[in-house]
Amino acid sequence: DAMVIQNPRYQVTQFGKPVTLSCSQTLNHNVMYWYQQKSSQAPKLLFHYYDKDFNNEADTPDNFQSRRPNTSFCFLDIRSPGLGDAAMYLCATSREAEGEQYFGPGTRLTVT
Amino acid sequence: RKEVEQDPGPFNVPEGATVAFNCTYSNSASQSFFWYRQDCRKEPKLLMSVYSSGNEDGRFTAQLNRASQYISLLIRDSKLSDSATYLCVVASSGGSYIPTFGRGTSLIVHP
Numbered sequence: 001d002a003m004v005i006q007n008p009r010y011q012v013t014q015f016g017k018p019v020t021l022s023c024s025q026t027l028n029h030n031v032m033y034w035y036q037q038k039s040s041q042a043p044k045l046l047f048h049y050y051d052k053d054f055n056n057e058a059d060t061p062d063n064f065q066s067r068r069p070n071t072s073f074c075f076l077d078i079r080s081p082g083l084g085d086a087a088m089y090l091c092a093t094s095r096e097a098e099g100e101q102y103f104g105p106g107t108r109l110t111v112t
Numbered sequence: 113r114k115e116v117e118q119d120p121g122p123f124n125v126p127e128g129a130t131v132a133f134n135c136t137y138s139n140s141a142s143q144s145f146f147w148y149r150q151d152c153r154k155e156p157k158l159l160m161s162v163y164s165s166g167n168e169d170g171r172f173t174a175q176l177n178r179a180s181q182y183i184s185l186l187i188r189d190s191k192l193s194d195s196a197t198y199l200c201v202v203a204s205s206g207g208s209y210i211p212t213f214g215r216g217t218s219l220i221v222h223p
Contacts, residue, residue: 033211040120042199042213043156057210090155098144098203101211103155 003027004104006091012110013081021076021107023091031097032074034066035090037106043090049074050097078109086111115139116202118214125221129190133217135200136182145176145183146201150216156199159185190221 005024013019023032031050035043047066048055054066063085065077078085088108092101117136125131145162160167162174162183173186183200197216204210 040215042116042215044213045211088153100146100158100161101156101201103157106155108153 004091004093004102006089006104006107008107009105010108010110012112013078014112015083016080019078019081019109021078021089021091021109023074023076023104024072025093025102026072027093027095027102028071029093029095029102030071031094031099032068033092033094033101034074034076035092036085037088037090046076081109081111083111085109115212116200116214118198118200118217120215120217122218122220125190125219127190127192127221127223129221130186130188131190131219132184132186133198133200133219134182134184135202135214135217136180137202137212138181139202139204140178140181141204142181142202144201144203144211145174147172147174147183147185148199148201148213150197150199152197156213159198187219190219192221192223195219195221 007022033048034046037043046060049068068074088106090106091104094101115138147159148156149159150156162176166175171188175184197218199216200214201211
């Protein structure tokens with residue numbers, strides 16, 4: 001059974017056209033994370049939520065926003081995608097901070 | 113100095129070989145340590161947590177050396193299916209939890 005679900009799996013958007021990626025979890029975990037991963041690089045943390053407490057990484061561009069309307073769902077909004085935003089976007093959850101993370105399958109974003 | 117460093121490899125080994133990876137970290141206050149496995153174009157999956165006393169899961173053994181600030185992963189009797197990228201994750205407790213990934217070590221097991 002899927003535990004962390006991401007939709008869509010593949011997303012193509014045009015330069016500057018807003019896009020929203022979604023993540024849902026059936027684990028009832030408190031913490032949700034969004035990562036960006038480019039080829040041959042480590043996943044880079046963009047944001048995380050501990051319950052409703054939002055934590056933004058200092059170097060996350062303003063172009064990236066996030067929402068967590070309830071425990072199960074979390075969204076990543078890219079307001080004006082640039083070519084450099086093409087990447088795999090990974091959502092992860094953990095029961096508590098410092099805990100093991102469970103990842104969704106990712107959304108591969110292409111910007112044309 | 114990067115917070116979490118790994119040799120990117122690739123480590124190219126024959127089936128049945130024993131291979132070890134290290135991961136160094138710079139924050140001495142780090143408290144949580146993990147190894148993840150990532151297959152090409154897939155998401156990372158937890159391989160094992162790393163405990164202070166070291167831990168073993170079948171062919172995999174993880175160790176933590178706080179004095180020298182590194183964790184290690186040993187794979188015995190390598191299988192073709194072990195071919196993947198192995199990512200270490202280090203995090204410090206207290207305040208906002210920030211897990212930091214290494215860039216991963218690529219392992220290729222050949223017949």
